[in-house]
Amino acid sequence: xxxxxxxxxxWERLKQWAVPLEDTAEDAMRKVxxxxxxxxxxxxxxxxxxxxARVGDTIRRGAKLHEKEYERPILxxxxxxxxxxxxxxxxKLVEKMIKPLLTxxxxxxxxxxxxxxxxxxxxxxxxxxxxxxLLKSDSPRGIWEISEEGKRWLSGQDSGMxxxxxxxxPKLKKIFAETEAxxxxxxxxxxxxxxxxxxxxxxxxxxxxxxYGIDWKSPAEMNPGxxxx
Numbered sequence: 040x041x042x043x044x045x046x047x048x049x050w051e052r053l054k055q056w057a058v059p060l061e062d063t064a065e066d067a068m069r070k071v072x073x074x075x076x077x078x079x080x081x082x083x084x085x086x087x088x089x090x091x092a093r094v095g096d097t098i099r100r101g102a103k104l105h106e107k108e109y110e111r112p113i114l115x116x117x118x119x120x121x122x123x124x125x126x127x128x129x130x131k132l133v134e135k136m137i138k139p140l141l142t143x144x145x146x147x148x149x150x151x152x153x154x155x156x157x158x159x160x161x162x163x164x165x166x167x168x169x170x171x172x173l174l175k176s177d178s179p180r181g182i183w184e185i186s187e188e189g190k191r192w193l194s195g196q197d198s199g200m201x202x203x204x205x206x207x208x209p210k211l212k213k214i215f216a217e218t219e220a221x222x223x224x225x226x227x228x229x230x231x232x233x234x235x236x237x238x239x240x241x242x243x244x245x246x247x248x249x250x251y252g253i254d255w256k257s258p259a260e261m262n263p264g265x266x267x268x
Contacts, residue, residue, distance in 0.1 A: 109161050114189050173188055218250075221246055237259065243257070
């Protein structure tokens with residue numbers, strides 16, 4: 040097999056054609072060659088970015104969706120797909136979730152002529168989520184998978200509240216589930232009006248302490264700055 044040596048500058052340009060953590064150097068080269076061959080078949084060049092979206096050789100701030108806007112949709116998409124899914128299946132659902140936010144620039148190809156910009160951005164965000172531990176790093180090639188840390192992060196984003204870390208302990212999962220069911224039975228006929236959440240949490244604390252010796256902190260205790268009705 041022949042060995043081709045390229046400069047660092049050329050290598051950086053070539054990486055723009057690759058999907059992070061998925062494409063090999065050969066995959067990127069193949070994309071470049073495919074694009075070159077396609078170019079020879081037509082005199083039409085890829086549609087340029089609108090002038091209003093460019094500042095010199097860069098894209099004006101705000102002309103494309105910020106990377107931060109992809110993080111939660113990617114995690115939510117994977118969670119709704121059972122925790123793991125292929126790249127295409129994940130991105131199809133992510134697109135539905137962020138479509139109202141995507142701009143004309145997001146739907147154009149990256150300057151190198153490779154993937155659509157928003158898909159390219161989503162793949163880079165996926166790489167950052169892996170580094171942060173919110174997505175698994177050992178998933179099979181072409182598969183995106185949310186980690187337990189990612190689920191906890193997403194849960195915190197959804198509620199904006201802290202919860203007792205003991206609830207995340209796999210060894211205690213069955214105990215908490217059984218306690219929840221017992222609380223429901225004990226309070227089945229209790230009025231469900233204002234302040235019921237405190238009654239429920241008190242009963243849960245009692246059962247966990249008396250039956251299992253677990254000192255559980257309620258949402259009210261974990262979030263003293265929030266008023267619960």
